[in-house]
Amino acid sequence: MSATAPAAPKTNRIGLAKADYEGSKSTLCLGCGHDVITKQIVTAFFELGIEPRRVAKFSGIGCSSKTPAYFLNRAWGFNAAHGRMPSIATGALLANPELVGIGVSGDGDTASIGIGQFVHLVRRNIPLVYVVENNGVYGLTKGQFSATADVGSTLKGGGANELVPVDLCGLAIELGCGFVARSFSGDMKQLQAILQAAIAHRGTAVLDVVSPCVTFNDHEGSTKSYKYSKDHEEPLHEIGFVPYFDDTLAEIPPGETKDVPFPDGSLVRFRSVGRDYDPTDKDQVLATLHRSRAAKEFLTGILYLEPEKPTFAKVLRTVEEPLTTMGADRLRPSREALAAILEEYR
Amino acid sequence: MSTAPSPAASVPFAVTVNDFSLQVATANGSGSQTANNVLLRSLFRMGVPVSGKNLFPSNIQGLPTWFTIRASRHGYIGRKRELDVLVLMNPETAAADAIAAAPGTSVVYERKLAVEKLRDDLRLFPVPFGELASKLPLPPEQAKLRRLLVNMIYVGVLSDLMGIEPVEIEASLRKQLGGKAKAIELNLAALRAGLDYSAATFPEKLPHRVERMDATAGKLIIDGNSASALGCLFGGATVCTWYPITPSSSLCETFIELCDRHRTDPGTGHTAAAIVQAEDEIASIGMVLGAGWAGARAFTATSGPGISLMSELIGYGYYAEIPAVIFDVQRVGPSTGLPTRTMQGDVLLCHTNSHGDGRHPVLFPASPEECFTMAQEAFDLAERLQTPVFVLTDLDLGMNNWMADPFPFSDAPFDRGKVLDADGVERLRETWGRYRDLDGDGVPWRTLPGTDHPRAAFFTRGSGHDERAAYTEKPDDYVRNMERLARKLETGRALLPKPVTEERPGAKAGLLAFGTSHYGTAEGRDRLEREHGLPLDYLRLRALPIGDEARAFLERHEIVYVVEQNRDAQLAGLLRDALPSCASRLVSVLQYDGLPLDATTVVDGVLAHARPAGGAR
Numbered sequence A: 001m002s003a004t005a006p007a008a009p010k011t012n013r014i015g016l017a018k019a020d021y022e023g024s025k026s027t028l029c030l031g032c033g034h035d036v037i038t039k040q041i042v043t044a045f046f047e048l049g050i051e052p053r054r055v056a057k058f059s060g061i062g063c064s065s066k067t068p069a070y071f072l073n074r075a076w077g078f079n080a081a082h083g084r085m086p087s088i089a090t091g092a093l094l095a096n097p098e099l100v101g102i103g104v105s106g107d108g109d110t111a112s113i114g115i116g117q118f119v120h121l122v123r124r125n126i127p128l129v130y131v132v133e134n135n136g137v138y139g140l141t142k143g144q145f146s147a148t149a150d151v152g153s154t155l156k157g158g159g160a161n162e163l164v165p166v167d168l169c170g171l172a173i174e175l176g177c178g179f180v181a182r183s184f185s186g187d188m189k190q191l192q193a194i195l196q197a198a199i200a201h202r203g204t205a206v207l208d209v210v211s212p213c214v215t216f217n218d219h220e221g222s223t224k225s226y227k228y229s230k231d232h233e234e235p236l237h238e239i240g241f242v243p244y245f246d247d248t249l250a251e252i253p254p255g256e257t258k259d260v261p262f263p264d265g266s267l268v269r270f271r272s273v274g275r276d277y278d279p280t281d282k283d284q285v286l287a288t289l290h291r292s293r294a295a296k297e298f299l300t301g302i303l304y305l306e307p308e309k310p311t312f313a314k315v316l317r318t319v320e321e322p323l324t325t326m327g328a329d330r331l332r333p334s335r336e337a338l339a340a341i342l343e344e345y346r
Numbered sequence B: 001m002s003t004a005p006s007p008a009a010s011v012p013f014a015v016t017v018n019d020f021s022l023q024v025a026t027a028n029g030s031g032s033q034t035a036n037n038v039l040l041r042s043l044f045r046m047g048v049p050v051s052g053k054n055l056f057p058s059n060i061q062g063l064p065t066w067f068t069i070r071a072s073r074h075g076y077i078g079r080k081r082e083l084d085v086l087v088l089m090n091p092e093t094a095a096a097d098a099i100a101a102a103p104g105t106s107v108v109y110e111r112k113l114a115v116e117k118l119r120d121d122l123r124l125f126p127v128p129f130g131e132l133a134s135k136l137p138l139p140p141e142q143a144k145l146r147r148l149l150v151n152m153i154y155v156g157v158l159s160d161l162m163g164i165e166p167v168e169i170e171a172s173l174r175k176q177l178g179g180k181a182k183a184i185e186l187n188l189a190a191l192r193a194g195l196d197y198s199a200a201t202f203p204e205k206l207p208h209r210v211e212r213m214d215a216t217a218g219k220l221i222i223d224g225n226s227a228s229a230l231g232c233l234f235g236g237a238t239v240c241t242w243y244p245i246t247p248s249s250s251l252c253e254t255f256i257e258l259c260d261r262h263r264t265d266p267g268t269g270h271t272a273a274a275i276v277q278a279e280d281e282i283a284s285i286g287m288v289l290g291a292g293w294a295g296a297r298a299f300t301a302t303s304g305p306g307i308s309l310m311s312e313l314i315g316y317g318y319y320a321e322i323p324a325v326i327f328d329v330q331r332v333g334p335s336t337g338l339p340t341r342t343m344q345g346d347v348l349l350c351h352t353n354s355h356g357d358g359r360h361p362v363l364f365p366a367s368p369e370e371c372f373t374m375a376q377e378a379f380d381l382a383e384r385l386q387t388p389v390f391v392l393t394d395l396d397l398g399m400n401n402w403m404a405d406p407f408p409f410s411d412a413p414f415d416r417g418k419v420l421d422a423d424g425v426e427r428l429r430e431t432w433g434r435y436r437d438l439d440g441d442g443v444p445w446r447t448l449p450g451t452d453h454p455r456a457a458f459f460t461r462g463s464g465h466d467e468r469a470a471y472t473e474k475p476d477d478y479v480r481n482m483e484r485l486a487r488k489l490e491t492g493r494a495l496l497p498k499p500v501t502e503e504r505p506g507a508k509a510g511l512l513a514f515g516t517s518h519y520g521t522a523e524g525r526d527r528l529e530r531e532h533g534l535p536l537d538y539l540r541l542r543a544l545p546i547g548d549e550a551r552a553f554l555e556r557h558e559i560v561y562v563v564e565q566n567r568d569a570q571l572a573g574l575l576r577d578a579l580p581s582c583a584s585r586l587v588s589v590l591q592y593d594g595l596p597l598d599a600t601t602v603v604d605g606v607l608a609h610a611r612p613a614g615g616a617r
Helices: A033-048 A063-070 A085-095 A107-111 A115-124 A168-174 A188-200 A226-232 A282-294 A312-316 A335-343 B032-045 B094-100 B129-134 B140-162 B166-177 B181-201 B224-234 B249-262 B281-294 B304-320 B347-351 B368-385 B395-399 B422-431 B475-495 B517-532 B548-556 B570-578 B580-585 B599-610
Strands: A055-059 A076-079 A100-106 A128-134 A179-184 A205-210 A233-235 A237-242 A257-261 A267-272 A298-305 B019-027 B050-055 B064-072 B085-088 B106-110 B123-127 B220-223 B239-242 B274-277 B298-302 B324-330 B388-394 B401-404 B459-461 B500-502 B509-514 B536-541 B559-564 B586-590
Touching: A033 A063, A033 A100, A033 A128, A033 A188, A033 A205, A055 A063, A055 A085, A063 A076, A063 A100, A063 A128, A076 A085, A085 A100, A085 A115, A085 A128, A085 A312, A085 B239, A085 B274, A085 B281, A100 A107, A107 A115, A107 A128, A107 A168, A115 A128, A115 A168, A115 B281, A128 A188, A168 A179, A168 A205, A168 A282, A168 A298, A179 A188, A188 A205, A188 A237, A188 A298, A226 A233, A237 A298, A267 A298, A282 A298, A312 B274, A335 B224, B019 B032, B019 B094, B019 B140, B032 B050, B032 B064, B032 B140, B032 B166, B032 B220, B032 B401, B085 B094, B085 B140, B094 B106, B106 B140, B123 B140, B123 B181, B129 B140, B129 B181, B140 B166, B140 B181, B166 B181, B220 B224, B220 B368, B220 B395, B224 B249, B224 B298, B224 B324, B224 B368, B224 B388, B224 B395, B239 B249, B239 B281, B249 B274, B249 B298, B249 B395, B274 B281, B281 B298, B281 B304, B281 B324, B298 B304, B304 B324, B304 B347, B304 B388, B324 B347, B324 B368, B324 B395, B347 B388, B347 B570, B368 B388, B368 B401, B368 B475, B388 B395, B509 B517, B509 B548, B509 B570, B509 B599, B517 B536, B517 B559, B517 B599, B536 B548, B548 B570, B548 B580, B559 B570, B559 B580, B559 B599, B570 B580, B570 B586, B580 B586, B586 B599
Parallel strands: A055 A076, A055 A100, A076 B459, A100 A128, A128 A205, A179 A205, A233 A298, B019 B085, B085 B106, B106 B123, B239 B274, B239 B298, B298 B324, B324 B388, B509 B536, B509 B559, B559 B586
Antiparallel strands: A179 A298, A237 A267, A257 A267, B019 B064, B050 B064, B050 B401, B220 B401, B500 B536
């Protein structure tokens, strides 16, 4: 991209303009919730001043999985096979831990064909921002129910879902995920704060973002439509992300708040919106989630936060530098070592 | 001791030296593995070429298992179908094994099994193994070891009957048991009990004698999976992902041990490798592709069922051009099939793997030494060609102990292939496209994620892409890309391991084999010339797709016997496809019963064609 703007544009802390974070033109339907999330991803990386070349973008298959082509053209992208984004990301991020990983998936890609890989990625705590653009339908194959469709939600052509939906947030928390959030593509401010915090989190961050499908699931009777989501969204708290490099960026002043610090010096600041909710208290979090399911509430915010969990590379005790650049001098034992090994087989 | 020599044993016999096939029948989990390996190693230490094959069930305890040792002063270490010596310890199989034995076979057996009532044309050596074991001086708390020590008693009996030197048995035992002094002492007592009993009871020994020779100096005893794992270590593999499956698991388990010892900084405890036991084979190959894409040398090891699961992503790797190394340690299919038996049934599965078009390089190691060298070559090829590369071994090679030549050390630099760094991207500017053929060899240049240049990044996708990795559904773009991929495989053809050929004067026909089919084929070839006056040339194929040497071999012979261990003549089919003009000259010799290929199969198969109904063709 040679996107040199005519007038000096606003630049971030590493001197890049927002255009340096943009991607190709979206080919999704006009008004798609996914495009809103794409824009927020561009903003988040720009605001945090992360070098695009350090970012690795992953996705599976589906409308959502096309979106990594629409942000950060200067980053490497890997649009994988259906449901297999987690394993691809795991391999890449183990090979080069200096990469900042972001994965975009959908409810079909994650909650059905890819649920096994999702489960194991979360168990391993692979440092990846895992965004599920959740619209409750298979868009690219024209509107079949996905496994996150709510009971009673209807298809555009008629017929209601009767199967229990998969709650990806509840599942992630049960599996020990240290960063679990639910948001809505119509709530840009909240989504932006969550994205920034998720990128700063060193571990798996699961973001289940309701993102209406304007073509197949935005009708009366759908529980993933814009209208339904707007009418029912209940934020658990207000969220502000304060990056380690600039605490003047805090939008929420200290006071009626709870701060959760990250190991790098960043922090997430929560302000109560009338509900007594502590995202670091797992028992309370799970109880709240269970109640909200029964009450059919659409709770948004950072549901659960535990910033200091060892990543998989730590558990494996893998070296901290990239495995990708090591040469024979580092990896190949000596001639004498081979002779000694072979001696054991004599 | 009521052991009158059996009728067969009193018949005069021809003594053979260092040339026999011995089979021990026990129950799985009875602890015979140590004794059998000690036996194998003792022969090896006496300088006798030897191989051991474990025919085991898919079971942890109780089902029958057979261990076969082949010793050959001529150096033949393939399976020999004709058994010379049986040791029958398992009541479940003793009768069937005895009834199946050829007349004159020597049989050592637990006396209670009363084999003498079944056959009077065998050379019989009844031994009261249970009784001898019960007399071993064991403290009460170790009484349960008796069951295990029985195995060392038959080693003692064989030592006396065949002339296997006790001093080498003791040395092998010490190596096998490491520093476990008490266990060594007990086993030596059992060995002595067997030796003494046999010496006192059987005045006539076996006609199959073991004598010291000098054909194993400097050689190793190693299984193919360990050799492959060593190849991965020395080949610079840093990411290993796997899902447990017989017969491949020990490859990755050995790699884990090797990395603990040779890649781990004792100070920090950090390892220059990431090894993941994945949730399934799909995730294994996904991680390999992710790591290969990022620039690490990554591999997975599995068997046929795992390859089936990986197929979608292998096709992705081919089309998106990502280096990957995949070991397929073949077993009998389908799915659970006969999971502990050997086969060469995945030739087509691997070479043509996945949906849509695609041909993949496949390497065929035939020995532990080649497992070691080809593992290293596979990483070079995968990165040079930017594609998944298969290393195809099988249960026989992977899990059995083989006498092997020592492995050569290579200090050649790793071939990391065409990787552009930031300077390279700057230099090429507009010229570079991720999938653009700049050199005419079909192989494009890639960049690794993280490369510090604003133009370095690209987008990887399985769907249609043009030379600059941008999305396209244009027919011309698709065709151009597929043609380049075909060109790339042509480039690969010249880089693959060359076949090994051997010619015989006067030969008009040839034999062609690969992998473990080599052993039965090479021995069968000698027998065909010696016993039937039929000289044959021989080509051992070491990779697919075939290169010029194999083409020339097929073209210059009237008949080529293609030996493989599967029913569908998979390799022959690929050869016919590659060289239609030679199609009618190929004659298949096949074995697909789950046992390693033996020479008699090759001799019979060739003669059935060359000398039908006794006449010469």
